Amino acid sequence: MTGVLEVKNLNKSFDGIVVARGINLSLTAGKVLGLIGPNGAGKTSFFNLISGVVKPDSGAVTLAGVSIDRLKSHERVRHGLSRTWQHIRLFPSLTVLDNLLVGTHDYPGESLLSVLLAHARLKQHDKIARERAADVLGRMGLSQVADALVSDLPYGQQKLIGVARALMGDARCLLLDEPMAGVEGQSYAAMQRVVRDAADCGVAVCVVEHNVGFIQDLCDEGVFMFSGAIMARGSVAELIRDPQLTELYFGH
Amino acid sequence: MEYVYGIIIIVGLYVVLATSFNLIIGYGGLVSIAHPVFFALGAYTSAVLSRDFGVPVLLAMFAGMVVAVVASVALTLPTLRVSGDYLLIASIGFQLGLLEVIKNLRFTGGPGGFTNIPPFLIRDFGRESYVILVLAVTIAVVLLVRLIARSDYGRAMSAMRDDEQAFASVGRDAMWMKIVIFGLGSGIAGFAGALYAHYYRFITPEQFEILQSAAILTMVVVGGVRTTWGPVVGALLLQALPQALTFLHLPPSVLGPIQGLLFTGLVLVFMFVRPQGLVPAENVWRDRTPRSRTGEGG
Ligand SMILES: Nc1ncnc2c1ncn2[C@@H]1O[C@H](COP(=O)(O)OP(=O)(O)O)[C@@H](O)[C@H]1O
Numbered sequence: 001m002t003g004v005l006e007v008k009n010l011n012k013s014f015d016g017i018v019v020a021r022g023i024n025l026s027l028t029a030g031k032v033l034g035l036i037g038p039n040g041a042g043k044t045s046f047f048n049l050i051s052g053v054v055k056p057d058s059g060a061v062t063l064a065g066v067s068i069d070r071l072k073s074h075e076r077v078r079h080g081l082s083r084t085w086q087h088i089r090l091f092p093s094l095t096v097l098d099n100l101l102v103g104t105h106d107y108p109g110e111s112l113l114s115v116l117l118a119h120a121r122l123k124q125h126d127k128i129a130r131e132r133a134a135d136v137l138g139r140m141g142l143s144q145v146a147d148a149l150v151s152d153l154p155y156g157q158q159k160l161i162g163v164a165r166a167l168m169g170d171a172r173c174l175l176l177d178e179p180m181a182g183v184e185g186q187s188y189a190a191m192q193r194v195v196r197d198a199a200d201c202g203v204a205v206c207v208v209e210h211n212v213g214f215i216q217d218l219c220d221e222g223v224f225m226f227s228g229a230i231m232a233r234g235s236v237a238e239l240i241r242d243p244q245l246t247e248l249y250f251g252h
Numbered sequence: 253m254e255y256v257y258g259i260i261i262i263v264g265l266y267v268v269l270a271t272s273f274n275l276i277i278g279y280g281g282l283v284s285i286a287h288p289v290f291f292a293l294g295a296y297t298s299a300v301l302s303r304d305f306g307v308p309v310l311l312a313m314f315a316g317m318v319v320a321v322v323a324s325v326a327l328t329l330p331t332l333r334v335s336g337d338y339l340l341i342a343s344i345g346f347q348l349g350l351l352e353v354i355k356n357l358r359f360t361g362g363p364g365g366f367t368n369i370p371p372f373l374i375r376d377f378g379r380e381s382y383v384i385l386v387l388a389v390t391i392a393v394v395l396l397v398r399l400i401a402r403s404d405y406g407r408a409m410s411a412m413r414d415d416e417q418a419f420a421s422v423g424r425d426a427m428w429m430k431i432v433i434f435g436l437g438s439g440i441a442g443f444a445g446a447l448y449a450h451y452y453r454f455i456t457p458e459q460f461e462i463l464q465s466a467a468i469l470t471m472v473v474v475g476g477v478r479t480t481w482g483p484v485v486g487a488l489l490l491q492a493l494p495q496a497l498t499f500l501h502l503p504p505s506v507l508g509p510i511q512g513l514l515f516t517g518l519v520l521v522f523m524f525v526r527p528q529g530l531v532p533a534e535n536v537w538r539d540r541t542p543r544s545r546t547g548e549g550g
């Protein structure tokens with residue numbers, strides 16, 4: 001069985017700093033993979049390379065069997081790749097709900113013609129999208145802030161909204177960059193549940209996270225990245241126990 | 253009466269220009285100074301086609317709009333591909349360059365201008381009919397931009413201005429959106445140009461100089477950027493006030509400087525006293541959603 005996302009021999013360096021060293025990785029539908037590694041290992045860069053934010057020096061990425069190497073960022077998203085950002089990057093001038101609505105998969109409001117001509121379709125889409133957004137927000141415990149401006153909310157809640165927004169696109173593959181950083185304990189269970197639900201619906205998930213407990217509870221498997229290379233793949237418990245990896249993780 | 257009609261038409265056309273420029277620079281966040289040249293392209297296209305090629309005026313006017321849209325894509329497509337920052341620089345070159353071309357072509361009448369442009373409506377229906385046409389277009393444009401700003405498209409524009417990369421990460425195409433916004437704004441300016449040409453029936457390159465761009469920008473900023481009524485108020489103030497001054501029958505030697513002072517003074521006053529413009533900025537997406545659902549807004 002081939003993965004939803006297949007990464008083949010991905011390489012990238014920035015002026016001598018190697019951030020991706022021949023990475024081969026496969027993400028499977030319905031599974032959550034933890035991506036572990038110290039700061040500067042190249043985890044965020046890996047997401048940037050896959051999502052088309054950064055161009056690789058070489059390598060190939062396929063999504064659901066189709067090469068996405070030549071696709072622009074937004075085209076990859078439409079093809080089913082969804083990501084969050086380590087530094088959140090919401091739309092600060094919009095409310096929580098509007099952030100999510102812009103993030104829907106098929107957004108007719110993006111086309112001027114459909115706005116000017118096709119009011120019926122817009123209304124129908126709007127109704128479905130609002131229901132979906134209400135559902136996602138409800139599951140994350142964010143219903144009461146739906147109408148708040150995101151820039152007025154605390155960092156932890158913004159982080160959750162970033163994940164909620166990514167869930168609005170019909171993703172086959174979901175990349176989460178440190179979703180728990182800055183999030184308070186009470187959202188722990190909500191975040192676990194939401195990500196697990198996505199996987200149970202057949203989404204291939206990859207999570208970068210320093211919160212080892214979170215990774216251990218959530219992930220089916222883990223990979224360890226160091227200096228742009230994947231050093232090991234296995235159960236999260238195994239990776240954590242490995243003394244060599246622990247030393248790499250915490251430095252000397 | 254003809255004088256008053258002239259004022260109504262010129263103010264109306266400046267409302268159209270300021271409103272369409274507000275769409276580009278305010279809602280679209282696209283910093284450009286090349287608005288007058290699209291005004292010119294519409295004017296010249298319609299004038300040349302109708303006078304020298306026998307194209308019916310109404311058709312020629314729409315052709316003027318189309319040419320302005322096509323030219324705008326020729327500006328935005330290559331520059332936005334590189335980076336948004338190039339747009340401003342490229343727009344300066346575009347504005348100066350294209351106007352220079354118009355000045356040096358034979359079929360545009362060169363620097364002397366293009367005369368004998370066929371009139372429209374006025375011969376059959378009187379001057380009033382043209383005034384009504386311009387007013388109708390003005391109202392339509394103001395309402396169109398308002399509709400867009402408050403629609404889902406407006407929400408997407410807001411998101412795009414906030415963070416382009418995040419916008420792409422939810423599957424939205426920022427570049428295409430910018431090309432469309434710029435194209436629509438420029439097309440509207442082109443149509444305004446055509447309306448201008450067939451009323452005054454004489455156009456020269458000087459009427460579309462880069463300085464016009466400062467005037468239009470001032471209208472938007474003084475009135476209130478990213479608002480429906482800001483550009484309307486701005487255009488009224490900066491076009492109608494200097495015109496009204498002429499009623500005072502001052503000698504031209506005094507009138508000119510007074511108009512200049514008024515213009516500069518207004519800009520200075522607004523920069524210091526009311527940088528947000530006359531009409532308070534409405535963040536549609538901040539105000540609308542909560543109020544419409546909870547009904548708590550005052
Ligand atoms: N656009 C860039 N230009 C130059 N260097 C970069 C860029 N992006 C990341 N890097 C460098 O690549 C390395 C890996 O960064 P990153 O992928 O953010 O690591 P991680 O997410 O694992 O902490 C860091 O040394 C960082 O400074």
Ligand SMILES: [Mg+2]
Binds near residue numbers: 043044045086
């Ligand atoms: Mg990182």
